[in-house]
Amino acid sequence: MTRISGRIVTPTAVIPGHLELDGTEIAAIVPDLAVSDDVIVPGFVDVHCHGGGGHTFTTGDADAARGAAAFHLGHGTTTLLASLVSSPFELMRSATEAYKPLVAEGVIAGIHFEGPYLSGARCGAQNPAYLRDPIPAELAELVKIGEGAVRMMTVAPELPGALEAITYLRENGVLAAIGHTDATFDQTQAGVTAGATVGTHLFNGMRPPHHREPGPVVGLLSTTAAVELIADNIHLHPGMLAFAARTAGPDRSILVTDAMDATGMPDGRYELGGQAVIVADRVARLADGGAIAGSTLTMDVALRNAVAAGLPLVTAVAMAATTPARLLGLSGQIGSLLPGLRADIAVLKADLSLKHVLRAGAQI
Incomplete structure (x- = not known):
């Protein structure tokens, strides 16, 4: 199980926590205040x-x-x-x-x-x-x-x-x-x-x-x-x-x-x-x-x-x-950070500059 830590931007809120990936998909969002300043957004x-x-x-x-x-x-x-x-x-x-x-x-x-x-x-x-x-x-x-x-x-x-x-x-x-x-x-x-x-x-x-x-x-x-x-x-x-x-x-x-x-x-x-x-x-x-x-x-x-x-x-x-x-x-496959969707993810620094990218769970 891959975990990405930071401020997770969902369709309704920004949630400090961990994004858990199971292979090519998002498995869960786990709230946790002790996270990095990275901003995690959908691809x-x-x-x-x-x-x-x-x-x-x-x-x-x-x-x-x-x-x-x-x-x-x-x-x-x-x-x-x-x-x-x-x-x-x-x-x-x-x-x-x-x-x-x-x-x-x-x-x-x-x-x-x-x-x-x-x-x-x-x-x-x-x-x-x-x-x-x-x-x-x-x-x-x-x-x-x-x-x-x-x-x-x-x-x-x-x-x-x-x-x-x-x-x-x-x-x-x-x-x-x-x-x-x-x-x-x-x-x-x-x-x-x-x-x-x-x-x-x-x-x-x-x-x-x-x-x-x-x-x-x-x-x-x-x-x-x-x-x-x-x-x-x-x-x-x-x-x-x-x-x-x-x-x-x-x-x-x-x-x-x-x-x-x-x-x-x-x-x-x-x-x-x-x-x-x-x-x-x-x-x-x-x-x-x-x-x-x-x-x-x-x-x-x-x-x-x-x-x-x-x-x-x-x-x-x-x-x-x-x-x-x-x-x-x-929308049933991509575009949001929600469990069950494909793990297309952009990880940004605190200033929103790009840090790294994942497509279907694989880091680019």
Whole structure:
């Protein structure tokens, strides 16, 4: 029986004590005041990640995907979706085929297509050459060949055929997310009514709120949809992060990295979806136009930034693990420190910096 001592963050409280592991599972939480200052949290769950450590998910290369997943595992992310950007259909299809075995192995939890059915007016760092209206035949083929590997797709609900596409995704077990959108408040809510359950990186790549046209930000916050928040203090001011998280609540707020391959790498020139990106002082921007192009964030830093923004530790941990696990339908397996769940664990120092990581009870 393995024992880990520290302040254990459960879904409802921080409990000083010992976490007892029986092989790959959590066996028990034993309260004990005589423990270390370490903070024990569930392994992070990142549903929006394009790469890291010099490796990318966006090209459909399985070896690169393994490298990116391993990099983020070293930063406490024990479960993640491999996110692609807007691409030709041939790449979407080949990536699905290449990543399906990785899903079966548990290297990644599935595929997230961020596009290509997005707004040209709000494309951000998405390559405008690949944007298009939803094509039912493409959706059907991806769902068929993925056999469950395709877990999420971001769609702009105002596009022709978008509501039908969202409904099709919902009916076929794929999370439909609203993002990179110029939708009105009403169009956003129509997307949620059609079946969308996620807002892709809230505020970013969206029509900004206005008191006479609230747009997608308020449209999403006014529904039951979960909202992604990039807590790198670049995409969102800490005050806006805290405001959105408190408005949506911990059961609907999700921390994501939106990380690209430059994460953990030196400043320099990189590539995203066929477009040149320059990273300087950890900020990634398109070389042409200067739009923010993903991030260089890891989930351990996102958690620290969320707490520094004033969110309670229990809330921040729910946003980093419990809520995204529930979104993926995995709350009976991962996302919380509870007996019977898989022993995916991040052990943090008192300052919340990462100390070590366990996945299924094995230390990384």
